[in-house]
Amino acid sequence: xxxxxxxRDVVVVRIVYDGAPAAGKTLSxxxxxxxxxxxxxxxxxxxxxxxxxxxxWLEYTGGFFKGLAIACQIVSTPTHSAAQPYRxxxxxxxxxxVFVADASSPKNLQASLPSFDHACxxxxxxxxxxxxxxxxxxxxxxxxxxxxxxxxxxxxxxxPDLSFNESSATLPKGIRETFILAVRLAVDRxxxxxxxxxxxxxxxxEVTNGEELLELFKTQFPALSLAVTPSVVYAAEVTLPExxxxxxxxxxxxxxxxGLAELEALPDVDELAGEPQNLEDxxxxxxxxxxxxxxxxxELDSIDEFLTELAAPEVAEVTPEKVEVLPVVPEVLxxxxxxxxxxxxxxxxxxxxxxxxxxxxxxxxxxWIWPPLSGKLMLNQVVxxxxxxxxxxxxxxxxxxxxxWRCFSKLEWQYPELAGAKTALREQIxxxxxxxxLLSEQRCVVIAEERKNWRLWQILxxxxxxxxxxxxxxxxxxxxLIAQGLLKxxxxxxxxxxxxxxxxxxxxxxxxxxxxxxxxxxxYLGTLDKNAHxxxxxxxxxxxxxEFLPVLHQAVQQEELAVEAxxxxxxxxxxxxxxxxxxxLTELCIAAL
Numbered sequence: 387x388x389x390x391x392x393x394r395d396v397v398v399v400r401i402v403y404d405g406a407p408a409a410g411k412t413l414s415x416x417x418x419x420x421x422x423x424x425x426x427x428x429x430x431x432x433x434x435x436x437x438x439x440x441x442x443w444l445e446y447t448g449g450f451f452k453g454l455a456i457a458c459q460i461v462s463t464p465t466h467s468a469a470q471p472y473r474x475x476x477x478x479x480x481x482x483x484v485f486v487a488d489a490s491s492p493k494n495l496q497a498s499l500p501s502f503d504h505a506c507x508x509x510x511x512x513x514x515x516x517x518x519x520x521x522x523x524x525x526x527x528x529x530x531x532x533x534x535x536x537x538x539x540x541x542x543x544x545x546p547d548l549s550f551n552e553s554s555a556t557l558p559k560g561i562r563e564t565f566i567l568a569v570r571l572a573v574d575r576x577x578x579x580x581x582x583x584x585x586x587x588x589x590x591x592e593v594t595n596g597e598e599l600l601e602l603f604k605t606q607f608p609a610l611s612l613a614v615t616p617s618v619v620y621a622a623e624v625t626l627p628e629x630x631x632x633x634x635x636x637x638x639x640x641x642x643x644x645g646l647a648e649l650e651a652l653p654d655v656d657e658l659a660g661e662p663q664n665l666e667d668x669x670x671x672x673x674x675x676x677x678x679x680x681x682x683x684x685e686l687d688s689i690d691e692f693l694t695e696l697a698a699p700e701v702a703e704v705t706p707e708k709v710e711v712l713p714v715v716p717e718v719l720x721x722x723x724x725x726x727x728x729x730x731x732x733x734x735x736x737x738x739x740x741x742x743x744x745x746x747x748x749x750x751x752x753x754w755i756w757p758p759l760s761g762k763l764m765l766n767q768v769v770x771x772x773x774x775x776x777x778x779x780x781x782x783x784x785x786x787x788x789x790x791w792r793c794f795s796k797l798e799w800q801y802p803e804l805a806g807a808k809t810a811l812r813e814q815i816x817x818x819x820x821x822x823x824l825l826s827e828q829r830c831v832v833i834a835e836e837r838k839n840w841r842l843w844q845i846l847x848x849x850x851x852x853x854x855x856x857x858x859x860x861x862x863x864x865x866x867l868i869a870q871g872l873l874k875x876x877x878x879x880x881x882x883x884x885x886x887x888x889x890x891x892x893x894x895x896x897x898x899x900x901x902x903x904x905x906x907x908x909x910y911l912g913t914l915d916k917n918a919h920x921x922x923x924x925x926x927x928x929x930x931x932x933e934f935l936p937v938l939h940q941a942v943q944q945e946e947l948a949v950e951a952x953x954x955x956x957x958x959x960x961x962x963x964x965x966x967x968x969x970x971l972t973e974l975c976i977a978a979l
Contacts (some may be wrong), residue, residue, distance in 0.1 A: 387399075387400050388575065389586045391589070393815060395454060395455075399469055400461060401459070401482050403461070403462045403486055404483055406502075409488040411463065413555035413556065414484070414486055414561055415428055415442040417556075420563075421558065422562075424446065432750065440469065441472065441600075452827070456572075456792070463476050478644065481575050483568075484568050485520055487523065489532055489552075489572060491531040491533065495524075495541055506545070521564055522542065522550045523560070526557060528554040534825075548755055561755035575917050579761065715761070734882055742775060745834055745843070750762075750834065768791045770788075773787055781796065781798075792845070793843055794912075796913060800840070800841050800949055817913065824910045851911060852901070853898045855871070856871075856875045856897060856903070860941045865948055868952060869952055880967075886908075891916065935977060942978045957972075
């Protein structure tokens with residue numbers, strides 16, 4: 387049901403919590419409301435003696451998708467068999483489904499499978515190029531006989547791409563992480579819908595609050611017949627336990643979720659669906675270890691939400707017109723232990739570094755790709771044509787593919803064990819979420835299995851760069867236009883250098899790696915890595931000499947610049963806001979002679 391609400395300028399997604407009776411759907415939504423600071427915000431139409439006959443409704447806005455805030459409609463499905471039409475309707479309108487499974491024992495988990503199969507059948511009937519993904523929330527992990535994720539996967543063998551997250555709605559534990567993962571999956575679907583022009587622009591959604599949804603049920607569906615008393619004891623779904631209700635203060639870390647901006651990403655998603663959105667808005671990423679990263683190649687299949695957990699987000703600072711990532715929990719990233727990944731920057735590694743690297747292909751498991759859905763689509767576009775890797779002096783392999791795709795794999799992005807590669811992937815997801823406001827939406831990270839090791843790749847779609855903009859300025863029709871173009875390029879360069887300095891990453895800063903999107907927001911087009919070494923801070927003069935002087939010198943040698951005319955024009959800026967920059971460009975033009 388995802389739409390762009392043109393009245394409120396938001397993108398609306400619906401996250402549906404489904405599951406068998408007494409699995410914990412209502413408790414999960416209520417606990418989520420508390421965790422998100424939405425105390426008493428859950429709307430539940432009541433009927434005496436019956437739990438959740440209609441639905442539970444919660445609204446949450448956080449994170450950004452292409453400049454639009456993400457408004458989440460969080461709805462649980464009814465439990466009574468007579469309300470099956472309501473359940474099917476809600477499933478048909480979902481952008482992501484959280485299937486809450488009673489994992490308190492093997493017997494209870496097995497009993498939830500018919501309900502799971504029904505939900506899958508409903509989702510399969512949705513005609514769209516953007517499938518609705520599902521997260522299985524393995525609830526009631528506080529039980530001494532609880533079924534954990536590793537064992538639970540055997541119950542869902544026919545669905546290898548499922549994402550799982552363990553939880554206990556009564557503690558609460560794992561509730562926020564599941565939500566972030568779900569938002570990430572919804573953001574992945576938004577990208578597909580938008581890219582295939584299936585994302586409608588409407589004045590408003592069909593329903594905007596719980597009261598309207600209740601009215602829709604009462605007017606468009608037959609009246610419920612509740613004569614048969616439910617055979618299941620629903621006490622567990624009626625009220626939140628005292629431990630949850632005592633969360634009077636959502637705590638400082640949870641208050642950060644109010645912005646839900648870094649997918650997350652979900653990063654955002656806000657992430658984690660986080661900007662890209664602002665990580666600060668979302669709070670912090672869930673534990674990266676919570677990500678569904680399997681121990682075997684066959685099991686590897688998903689990380690989404692990475693923005694997924696990813697939602698876990700990682701995400702970055704917010705720029706109004708950029709996709710933001712969902713909430714993420716900063717403390718998690720801050721406390722994450724140093725990775726134990728084995729570095730290949732050894733003599734043996736360097737000896738083998740010139741061997742042609744193995745590039746990921748269509749068979750790459752989705753859990754080795756982030757984000758899993760949109761990343762898979764990007765990878766498929768890249769591998770449609772023959773690829774010619776080029777080895778740079780620093781040991782980085784670069785692939786300039788057709789249709790504007792670029793791929794990078796640094797020397798140290800090789801790992802002798804799969805565990806090390808997966809740890810590196812998690813780190814990259816976290817880093818991308820934190821820096822999402824500087825990155826193109828068309829960017830992904832992939833693991834490729836080679837003969838004796840695993841290799842990490844970054845793939846991105848290039849945007850017009852400042853290098854191209856500078857060449858365009860130099861070849862403008864008149865000296866006045868050339869001067870204006872040079873000033874703009876110089877200002878964009880300085881702004882991007884200033885902005886990048888505030889991010890926890892190592893950037894390869896040059897004109898070719900800095901681009902501008904259609905709204906003139908800075909986009910980084912190079913390799914992204916953790917900030918291992920503090921780069922020296924350059925002054926305005928040093929930065930312009932480094933990036934502009936060689937280009938201007940070449941243009942002067944080729945008689946493409948009339949330096950005297952430019953110097954005269956730059957003097958007209960002596961009294962304006964760009965006086966200092968004009969003075970620097972004057973000196974550069976003279977030095978280029």
